[in-house]
Amino acid sequence: xxxxxxxxxxxxxxxxxxxxxxxxxxxxxxxxxxxxxxxxxxxxxxxxxxxxxxxxxxxxxxxxxxxxxxxxxxxxxxxxxxxxxxxxxxxxxxxxxxxxxxxxxxxxxxxxxxxxxxxxxxxxxxxxxxxxxxxxxxxxxxxxxxxxxxxxxxxxxxxxxxxxxxxxxxxxxxxxxxxxxxxxxxxxxxxxxxxxxxxxxxxxxxxxxxxxxxxxxxxxxxxxxxxxxxxxxxxxxxxxxxxxxxxxxxxxxxxxxxxxxxxxxxxxxxxxxxxxxxxxxxxxxxxxxxxxxxxxxxxxxxxxxxxxxxxxxxxxxxxxxxxxxxxxxxxxxxxxxxxxxxxxxxxxxxxxxxxxxxxxxxxxxxxxxxxxxxxxxxxxxxxxxxxxxxxxxxxxxxxxxxxxxxxxxxxxxxxxxxxxxxxxxxxxxxxxxxxxxxxxxxxxxxxxxxxxxxxxxxxxxxxxxxxxxxxxxxxxxxxxxxxxxxxxxxxxxxxxxxxxxxxxxxxxxxxxxxxxxxxxxxxxxxxxxxxxxxxxxxxxxxxxxxxxxxxxxxxxxxxxxxxxxxxxxxxxxxxxxxxxxxxxxxxxxxxxxxxxxxxxxxxxxxxxxxxxxxxxxxxxxxxxxxxxxxxxxxxxxxxxxxxxxxxxxxxxxxxxxxxxxxxxxxxxxxxxxxxxxxxxxxxxxxxxxxxxxxxxxxxxxxxxxxxxxxxxxxxxxxxxxxxxxxxxxxxxxxxxxxxxxxxxxxxxxxxxxxxxxxxxxxxxxxxxxxxxxxxxxxxxxxxxxxxxxxxxxxxxxxxxxxxxxxxxxxxxxxxxxxxxxxxxxxxxxxxxxxxxxxxxxxxxxxxxxxxxxxxxxxxxxxxxxxxxxxxxxxxxxxxxxxxxxxxxxxxxxxxxxxxxxxxxxxxxxxxxxxxxxxxxxxxxxxxxxxxxxxxxxxxxxxxxxxxxxxxx
Numbered sequence: 001x002x003x004x005x006x007x008x009x010x011x012x013x014x015x016x017x018x019x020x021x022x023x024x025x026x027x028x029x030x031x032x033x034x035x036x037x038x039x040x041x042x043x044x045x046x047x048x049x050x051x052x053x054x055x056x057x058x059x060x061x062x063x064x065x066x067x068x069x070x071x072x073x074x075x076x077x078x079x080x081x082x083x084x085x086x087x088x089x090x091x092x093x094x095x096x097x098x099x100x101x102x103x104x105x106x107x108x109x110x111x112x113x114x115x116x117x118x119x120x121x122x123x124x125x126x127x128x129x130x131x132x133x134x135x136x137x138x139x140x141x142x143x144x145x146x147x148x149x150x151x152x153x154x155x156x157x158x159x160x161x162x163x164x165x166x167x168x169x170x171x172x173x174x175x176x177x178x179x180x181x182x183x184x185x186x187x188x189x190x191x192x193x194x195x196x197x198x199x200x201x202x203x204x205x206x207x208x209x210x211x212x213x214x215x216x217x218x219x220x221x222x223x224x225x226x227x228x229x230x231x232x233x234x235x236x237x238x239x240x241x242x243x244x245x246x247x248x249x250x251x252x253x254x255x256x257x258x259x260x261x262x263x264x265x266x267x268x269x270x271x272x273x274x275x276x277x278x279x280x281x282x283x284x285x286x287x288x289x290x291x292x293x294x295x296x297x298x299x300x301x302x303x304x305x306x307x308x309x310x311x312x313x314x315x316x317x318x319x320x321x322x323x324x325x326x327x328x329x330x331x332x333x334x335x336x337x338x339x340x341x342x343x344x345x346x347x348x349x350x351x352x353x354x355x356x357x358x359x360x361x362x363x364x365x366x367x368x369x370x371x372x373x374x375x376x377x378x379x380x381x382x383x384x385x386x387x388x389x390x391x392x393x394x395x396x397x398x399x400x401x402x403x404x405x406x407x408x409x410x411x412x413x414x415x416x417x418x419x420x421x422x423x424x425x426x427x428x429x430x431x432x433x434x435x436x437x438x439x440x441x442x443x444x445x446x447x448x449x450x451x452x453x454x455x456x457x458x459x460x461x462x463x464x465x466x467x468x469x470x471x472x473x474x475x476x477x478x479x480x481x482x483x484x485x486x487x488x489x490x491x492x493x494x495x496x497x498x499x500x501x502x503x504x505x506x507x508x509x510x511x512x513x514x515x516x517x518x519x520x521x522x523x524x525x526x527x528x529x530x531x532x533x534x535x536x537x538x539x540x541x542x543x544x545x546x547x548x549x550x551x552x553x554x555x556x557x558x559x560x561x562x563x564x565x566x567x568x569x570x571x572x573x574x575x576x577x578x579x580x581x582x583x584x585x586x587x588x589x590x591x592x593x594x595x596x597x598x599x600x601x602x603x604x605x606x607x608x609x610x611x612x613x614x615x616x617x618x619x620x621x622x623x624x625x626x627x628x629x630x631x632x633x634x635x636x637x638x639x640x641x642x643x644x645x646x647x648x649x650x651x652x653x654x655x656x657x658x659x660x661x662x663x664x665x666x667x668x669x670x671x672x673x674x675x676x677x678x679x680x681x682x683x684x685x686x687x688x689x690x691x692x693x694x695x696x697x698x699x700x701x702x703x704x705x706x707x708x709x710x711x712x713x714x715x716x717x718x719x720x721x722x723x724x725x726x727x728x729x730x731x732x733x734x735x736x737x738x739x740x741x742x743x744x745x746x747x748x749x750x751x752x753x754x755x756x757x758x759x760x761x762x763x764x765x766x767x768x769x770x771x772x773x774x775x776x777x778x779x780x781x782x783x784x785x786x787x788x789x790x791x792x793x794x795x796x797x798x799x800x801x802x803x804x805x806x807x808x809x810x811x812x813x814x815x816x817x818x819x820x821x822x823x824x825x826x827x828x829x830x831x832x833x834x835x836x837x838x839x840x841x842x843x844x845x846x847x848x849x850x851x852x853x854x855x856x857x858x859x860x861x862x863x864x865x866x867x868x869x870x871x872x873x874x875x876x877x878x879x880x881x882x883x884x885x886x887x888x889x890x891x892x893x894x895x896x897x898x899x900x901x902x903x904x905x906x907x908x909x910x911x912x913x914x915x916x917x918x919x920x921x922x923x924x925x926x927x928x929x930x931x932x933x934x935x936x937x938x939x940x941x942x943x944x945x946x947x948x949x950x951x952x
Contacts, residue, residue, distance in 0.1 A: 080194060234490050242487070243270070309478050
């Protein structure tokens with residue numbers, strides 16, 4: 001029987017032509033899925049629509065599709081992860097379930113000449129909904145029944161969990177071990193209410209608050225050393241104002257996805273973009289030029305560029321004279337700054353011994369204005385660094401002091417001597433970068449109208465990170481690229497700074513007395529690493545502690561004994577998984593802790609190794625705020641749905657714990673305890689009342705809810721409630737639309753200006769206020785005894801510690817990846833499907849071939865500390881001799897419960913343990929996340945072999 005196909009205009013037995021069939025194919029597929037046939041009356045909906053925009057008919061069968069994408073409500077929220085993104089999202093709810101999110105896209109534009117700030121987001125945020133109902137979601141209070149890490153739990157009631165924790169805390173406080181209670185939570189800017197929830201209780205208990213910015217090695221120590229400031233950055237929109245941008249160890253296209261558009265768009269506007277990466281990274285491919293120094297040689301490259309700028313006279317002399325320590329005189333005999341008191345100057349200053357000396361154009365000695373000795377503390381804008389004379393940069397002479405004639409040279413002359421070592425031949429030999437290439441880039445940078453360096457974590461992870469920071473900063477200082485649009489060193493690693501500082505601070509630490517501790521040092525001390533480090537470092541660590549430069553808790557008691565820590569609360573972070581020295585943490589530190597409590601929405605590694613896990617609300621189930629120094633907006637978390645299961649918000653959890661402590665303390669009749677360090681008593685019978693009281697106004701019970709806490713922060717912060725205007729940003733305002741901050745508080749270095757992207761350092765460069773350093777200037781010469789002893793008074797290139805991890809041929813580092821924000825999303829099914837689904841190590845093809853490794857093989861990466869089993873990925877973009885293991889895979893994702901940090905020891909650099917000046921510390925003093933030892937991890941040596949290889 002022959003088969004006949006109708007022509008386009010012929011009809012079949014159902015009366016449908018081929019053309020109409022094709023036009024209605026999509027709808028027919030949908031109808032077929034519902035059980036309808038072509039012969040049903042609904043088939044009339046397949047009529048062609050010739051003008052779908054101007055005249056689209058209503059077709060009721062299409063409601064099936066419309067209903068599929070319908071929703072009952074929309075809430076504004078975001079994600080509390082340490083990515084610096086701070087992106088506003090709309091969260092859609094249907095039938096009481098969160099089912100999708102969408103970028104909000106309504107940040108107000110403040111400068112029409114810049115790219116639209118909308119939208120912001122990334123692929124991780126676009127699938128956070130999956131976490132709300134994920135299998136790893138913690139829904140009920142859990143108590144460990146097996147060994148830590150075994151995953152053996154029993155479900156308990158909230159009352160049972162809180163009572164057990166409360167009784168333990170009461171016992172510790174009554175025994176005087178309140179400083180053995182630790183609270184670890186990172187990055188307030190990403191969710192300040194949640195940060196404050198536990199910090200507030202720990203503060204009231206007299207416990208210890210841990211640093212995080214230095215611990216993660218996100219802190220660039222060179223910035224407080226040189227500029228006296230934790231960090232300050234332009235918002236990313238300012239990248240567009242640059243003529244020349246160097247992305248130095250900052251993989252923008254991977255770790256700054258919401259902001260990468262500004263980097264890319266700057267190129268369309270004519271800016272040259274240079275990438276400095278050891279590998280041909282995902283950002284390097286979008287640059288105009290790529291420089292690939294050997295790992296750990298960034299300092300040598302930066303100083304080689306500086307030498308080119310100085311040698312060819314491309315520096316900004318006026319900037320150096322007024323804004324830096326380059327004209328200051330240094331004694332040749334001691335290496336110390338010459339002080340005004342030694343030569344009879346600045347007799348009317350409060351402390352002439354802390355006033356420094358310059359030489360004017362006539363050869364006369366002059367006191368340097370703005371020195372610490374004439375200021376009232378680190379931050380004093382009542383004096384100026386503006387010069388009424390012309391100082392000499394180049395000075396090499398003798399001066400008459402109270403002790404006789406002394407040879408002196410300016411910092412500038414000392415710097416020129418240092419830079420003279422960085423010849424083109426030396427720089428090429430150390431870094432592998434071509435002699436002509438780096439010198440040309442240095443010239444281009446110096447000659448650009450507005451040049452900027454985007455500085456990333458790639459430099460921070462090395463042992464000599466402070467030297468690398470200082471050397472890179474030197475490039476913008478030499479060329480005067482500070483304080484103007486399109487200039488500066490923008491260091492974005494972690495949401496380290498919070499705009500609404502004062503409101504957050506007084507909410508988090510209501511007593512005003514904080515036991516802060518540098519987490520790197522605390523971990524080093526209590527994990528037994530101090531006893532196994534080199535003698536010189538151990539001696540300096542002990543000296544720093546004994547001198548009071550760096551604190552360790554619990555404090556040493558009158559009998560000379562220092563107790564062990566006993567209790568640790570972790571929330572909003574994954575301390576156990578991210579810890580450098582991971583083996584020592586697990587084997588030495590963790591057994592000392594009698595109680596580990598993790599507050600979490602998911603079962604991560606820290607939760608797995610805890611004793612009690614309390615179920616926290618997800619990011620879509622609470623009120624909070626979100627901020628970042630990548631932009632100048634504030635926007636909220638709001639609950640799209642109620643917390644799932646028995647979960648509660650962080651604020652409610654810690655409030656309920658405070659309530660239970662107060663209840664049990666009252667029942668047990670405990671007495672207040674005098675604080676050994678601060679002039680206060682710790683009264684557990686009123687701790688809940690103290691928790692919910694507004695300490696600023698005295699109003700009782702004002703802070704019962706998390707929304708009230710968010711409103712408290714907005715009310716008490718200069719950025720959202722400026723003192724000099726009636727304008728104010730409320731929670732309702734930011735729920736309606738993200739709002740740009742109205743002002744910048746004292747912890748920022750410029751004002752927020754209408755119609756302009758935020759640019760730092762204008763308080764000093766334009767307003768001539770003293771920099772918050774010992775000298776009152778950008779300070780490249782540090783005359784602290786330890787710096788002089790170690791030869792680091794000026795930026796200098798040094799090799800890192802040898803054989804860290806053992807004598808092995810490959811370098812090992814753990815950069816940030818595209819598919820997670822730290823460990824969040826490492827266990828996301830969607831993100832795992834976009835990669836290889838398991839921990840992977842990236843290896844250069846030459847290194848792989850030498851070891852008989854092929855792509856996809858299971859391999860063992862090992863050193864003297866341990867070994868991890870992972871999949872090998874051949875990575876042609878990598879330099880030979882380096883293994884990259886993108887970090888933050890969870891311990892339970894490895895066969896033997898090891899992880900990426902199993903191979904990483906913990907080591908600290910003594911220069912980051914100092915107080916400066918030694919006696920008073922105005923310039924460098926421990927303050928959580930401002931100054932403290934960093935937890936570095938890139939000087940590690942390893943090797944790799946196919947699994948089953950010889951272990952000898």
